[in-house]
Amino acid sequence: xxxxxxxxxxxxxxxxxxxxxxxxxxxxxxxxxxxxxxxxxxxxxxxxxxxxxxxxxxxxxxxxxxxxxxxxxxxxxxxxxxxxxxxxxxxxxxxxxxxxxxxxxxxxxxxxxxxxxxxxxxxxxxxxxxxxxxxxxxxxxxxxxxxxxxxxxxxxxxxxxxxxxxxxxxxxxxxxxxxxxxxxxxxxxxxxxxxxxxxxxxxxxxxxxxxxxxxxxxxxxxxxxxxxxxxxxxxxxxxxxxxxxxxxxxxxxxxxxxxxxxxxxxxxxxxxxxxxxxxxxxxxxxxxxxxxxxxxxxxxxxxxxxxxxxxxxxxxxxxxxxxxxxxxxxxxxxxxxxxxxxxxxxxxxxxxxxxxxxxxxxxxxxxxxxxxxxxxxxxxxxxxxxxxxxxxxxxxxxxxxxxxxxxxxxxxxxxxxxxxxxxxxxxxxxxxxxxxxxxxxxxxxxxxxxxxxxxxxxxxxxxxxxxxxxxxxxxxxxxxxxxxxxxxxxxxxxxxxxxxxxxxxxxxxxxxxxxxxxxxxxxxxxxxxxxxxxxxxxx
Amino acid sequence: xxxxxxxxxxxxxxxxxxxxxxxxxxxxxxxxxxxxxxxxxxxxxxxxxxxxxxxxxxxxxxxxxxxxxxxxxxxxxxxxxxxxxxxxxxxxxxxxxxxxxxxxxxxxxxxxxxxxxxxxxxxxxxxxxxxxxxxxxxxxxxxxxxxxxxxxxxxxxxxxxxxxxxxxxxxxxxxxxxxxxxxxxxxxxxxxxxxxxxxxxxxxxxxxxxxxxxxxxxxxxxxxxxxxxxxxxxxxxxxxxxxxxxxxxxxxxxxxxxxxxxxxxxxxxxxxxxxxxxxxxxxxxxxxxxxxxxxxxxxxxxxxxxxxxxxxxxxxxxxxx
Numbered sequence: 089x090x091x092x093x094x095x096x097x098x099x100x101x102x103x104x105x106x107x108x109x110x111x112x113x114x115x116x117x118x119x120x121x122x123x124x125x126x127x128x129x130x131x132x133x134x135x136x137x138x139x140x141x142x143x144x145x146x147x148x149x150x151x152x153x154x155x156x157x158x159x160x161x162x163x164x165x166x167x168x169x170x171x172x173x174x175x176x177x178x179x180x181x182x183x184x185x186x187x188x189x190x191x192x193x194x195x196x197x198x199x200x201x202x203x204x205x206x207x208x209x210x211x212x213x214x215x216x217x218x219x220x221x222x223x224x225x226x227x228x229x230x231x232x233x234x235x236x237x238x239x240x241x242x243x244x245x246x247x248x249x250x251x252x253x254x255x256x257x258x259x260x261x262x263x264x265x266x267x268x269x270x271x272x273x274x275x276x277x278x279x280x281x282x283x284x285x286x287x288x289x290x291x292x293x294x295x296x297x298x299x300x301x302x303x304x305x306x307x308x309x310x311x312x313x314x315x316x317x318x319x320x321x322x323x324x325x326x327x328x329x330x331x332x333x334x335x336x337x338x339x340x341x342x343x344x345x346x347x348x349x350x351x352x353x354x355x356x357x358x359x360x361x362x363x364x365x366x367x368x369x370x371x372x373x374x375x376x377x378x379x380x381x382x383x384x385x386x387x388x389x390x391x392x393x394x395x396x397x398x399x400x401x402x403x404x405x406x407x408x409x410x411x412x413x414x415x416x417x418x419x420x421x422x423x424x425x426x427x428x429x430x431x432x433x434x435x436x437x438x439x440x441x442x443x444x445x446x447x448x449x450x451x452x453x454x455x456x457x458x459x460x461x462x463x464x465x466x467x468x469x470x471x472x473x474x475x476x477x478x479x480x481x482x483x484x485x486x487x488x489x490x491x492x493x494x495x496x497x498x499x500x501x502x503x504x505x506x507x508x509x510x511x512x513x514x515x516x517x518x519x520x521x522x523x524x525x526x527x528x529x530x531x532x533x534x535x536x537x538x539x540x541x542x543x544x545x546x547x548x549x550x551x552x553x554x555x556x557x558x559x560x561x562x563x564x565x566x567x568x569x570x571x572x573x574x575x576x577x578x579x580x581x582x583x584x585x586x587x588x589x590x591x592x593x594x595x596x597x598x599x600x601x602x603x604x605x606x607x608x609x610x611x612x613x614x615x616x617x618x619x620x621x622x623x624x625x626x627x
Numbered sequence: 628x629x630x631x632x633x634x635x636x637x638x639x640x641x642x643x644x645x646x647x648x649x650x651x652x653x654x655x656x657x658x659x660x661x662x663x664x665x666x667x668x669x670x671x672x673x674x675x676x677x678x679x680x681x682x683x684x685x686x687x688x689x690x691x692x693x694x695x696x697x698x699x700x701x702x703x704x705x706x707x708x709x710x711x712x713x714x715x716x717x718x719x720x721x722x723x724x725x726x727x728x729x730x731x732x733x734x735x736x737x738x739x740x741x742x743x744x745x746x747x748x749x750x751x752x753x754x755x756x757x758x759x760x761x762x763x764x765x766x767x768x769x770x771x772x773x774x775x776x777x778x779x780x781x782x783x784x785x786x787x788x789x790x791x792x793x794x795x796x797x798x799x800x801x802x803x804x805x806x807x808x809x810x811x812x813x814x815x816x817x818x819x820x821x822x823x824x825x826x827x828x829x830x831x832x833x834x835x836x837x838x839x840x841x842x843x844x845x846x847x848x849x850x851x852x853x854x855x856x857x858x859x860x861x862x863x864x865x866x867x868x869x870x871x872x873x874x875x876x877x878x879x880x881x882x883x884x885x886x887x888x889x890x891x892x893x894x895x896x897x898x899x900x901x902x903x904x905x906x907x908x909x910x911x912x913x914x915x916x917x918x919x920x921x922x923x924x925x926x927x928x929x930x931x932x933x934x935x936x937x938x939x940x941x942x943x944x945x946x947x948x
Contacts, residue, residue, distance in 0.1 A: 142661060217678050219661050222667070270703075270708060274708065275709070290717055290895055291899060292790065315790065319891045322776070322789050322891050325773070325789075328781050525668070622795060
């Protein structure tokens with residue numbers, strides 16, 4: 089009896105040990121260090137000095153080498169990064185940042201408030217070739233209170249200024265005596281982020297290695313290899329040879345070309361919400377588009393879901409306003425109008441646009457109502473969108489012509505000079521929603537970004553108010569109202585926000601998709617030892 | 628000697644016209660870099676242009692550039708602020724290496740192929756190579772490259788797809804490193820040589836045929852010379868003359884590189900550097916290329932002329948003539 093009990097007990101123990109051996113590792117109990125992630129970019133980085141980095145490749149690398157004072161969390165809310173906390177004082181005129189005390193540069197030098205001051209001074213130095221000075225010119229003074237406290241005083245309350253402190257901070261002790269425009273630092277940077285710079289072979293690859301002293305924790309993945317492969321077909325071939333681990337896909341690749349047993353075995357695909365949107369903008373100085381009913385009618389006449397289904401194979405979202413669809417600024421109450429050509433014709437008739445001579449095309453004041461959509465060369469997606477709009481508007485009797493123009497001519501001769509009727513273009517959607525430069529009536533001069541010349545006093549007032557208050561609830565109300573007005577006024581026909589589609593090799597564990605994407609917790613990604621593919625210096 | 632002096636105004640003309648053409652192309656470098664970025668205002672763009680010296684009148688910009696060039700200063704790239712000389716030098720070895728390797732391959736294959744085809748013109752070998760060569764000549768090189776990649780790298784899994792070294796290169800031993808580079812360069816060299824082989828071997832065949840039909844061939848044979856001597860000493864030497872011109876003209880091509888397969892094979896060569904510079908209106912890099920290519924073209928012609936003297940004793944440059 090006792091013996092039996094004993095055996096039972098033993099076998100129970102054995103079982104639980106077995107269970108422990110077999111199941112626990114799959115519960116991410118022991119994350120392994122090592123391996124590499126190989127990503128590809130069509131263009132090489134240009135400059136790894138963060139305040140001079142203007143291209144997306146440089147920005148991506150700088151993001152792993154450097155940190156800012158603040159960052160966005162997985163739900164697109166602003167949180168501290170190098171700053172432990174901050175206070176907004178004096179009705180928003182003053183921001184005081186309290187910095188982390190446990191941060192060191194890759195060369196071991198401690199990070200302090202002096203580095204923040206130095207970065208600010210370089211940003212506003214007219215001799216430094218930085219394009220990012222705009223947000224920092226709103227600052228009246230920056231004061232170092234002690235080694236770990238910085239006081240920033242603005243000329244007037246400027247809420248987007250807070251997010252602008254996501255600007256990576258540069259090391260004063262290294263760059264103090266250098267001319268940033270020609271410094272060797274641009275190809276040999278020293279940061280304080282999760283990865284350290286290792287090598288850069290022009291047009292070939294950039295390699296980073298994990299920073300064992302990163303203040304959050306050491307990243308599990310040891311090497312970050314950024315390969316430059318300019319040809320899209322080669323990128324896809326490399327993916328098929330498992331030579332790349334993390335690659336963006338086109339809708340066609342996502343839906344069809346990666347729908348094979350090989351891909352299902354070796355890769356996971358993610359469909360993430362988009363960070364840009366495509367629109368049709370009307371030149372509001374043109375009498376054809378000054379009647380709001382005409383713009384609303386055009387909105388009813390075009391089926392946006394059809395565009396998403398045909399051009400993006402369904403991998404996009406119909407949007408109604410100029411904000412990130414998953415962020416707090418986006419007004420979910422504003423619903424897209426249905427596709428309704430009848431309603432469109434009715435609105436046009438009210439606005440005096442109807443068929444008066446029986447030829448099937450609509451006229452206004454006896455002249456045929458027709459206009460030209462311009463878009464830039466080299467973007468097949470936009471051309472297809474333009475053609476669908478052309479077809480749908482022809483259905484209700486509006487003649488549309490399409491003109492495709494080379495990019496630099498497009499910018500300098502058409503956009504900057506306001507020399508267009510309607511333009512098909514996109515904006516990227518920053519995480520900080522302030523879009524003053526695009527919608528405020530003071531930004532309509534040549535070379536400025538309100539090139540459709542939209543002027544609405546209420547929107548102007550709301551944009552200014554949203555800039556002045558740090559109260560998130562108030563800002564939310566402002567942007568929600570702007571969203572509502574702009575959708576009702578239709579200066580743009582809002583079309584869609586394309587999803588970002590990516591393939592990731594399935595040996596990577598710890599990936600958790602969130603509204604902001606999947607790379608936000610990159611330092612938590614890891615690869616089990618037995619699946620690792622690349623050599624590392626680690627034993 | 629006189630010819631060498633004649634090259635100076637030619638060089639000035641080439642650079643002045645190129646400078647003007649680049650400047651007249653719409654789109655300014657700074658604007659293209661920060662296009663439609665709401666965070667970059669017009670004032671900032673003007674300020675950046677001023678820092679680059681792009682606000683000066685055209686002729687001043689050209690003269691500034693020229694005076695720098697005469698001191699072998701190619702200036703800085705507008706894209707990343709690095710010296711143009713450095714950017715070119717770091718890519719020169721790989722482009723030069725691939726082009727030389729493919730040139731050697733072309734000569735080694737194309738000349739015997741052309742000669743053999745010409746000797747038995749209309750025969751089975753001639754007809755067979757004609758068909759194959761025309762197919763290869765007509766096939767676009769990027770498409771051929773992709774097919775070869777699909778075959779060798781994915782289906783057979785023999786060769787790496789792109790780049791010039793493996794990602795674990797630094798952990799390899801020396802022989803492994805050499806093999807690794809050779810494996811990476813095999814397809815690019817092959818593909819870049821194919822076009823040249825098809826063209827050159829046809830030239831060679833045509834030239835050879837022409838020479839073989841000359842009366843002196845009959846004379847040679849009549850003198851009882853062995854066939855080998857007739858073909859390789861008398862016929863080949865004459866037939867190869869136009870090939871020397873072609874090789875001379877291909878000298879600038881050695882540095883040109885090709886955007887297409889440098890992109891497909893992800894090779895960091897000069898072709899891509901200059902292509903991207905043209906897209907960015909990165910004037911200093913573009914002009915550096917113009918200088919390089921024009922000097923090489925002039926040099927190539929010059930060398931071809933000189934080579935003629937040695938290959939063909941009838942040609943003599945006489946300063947009195």
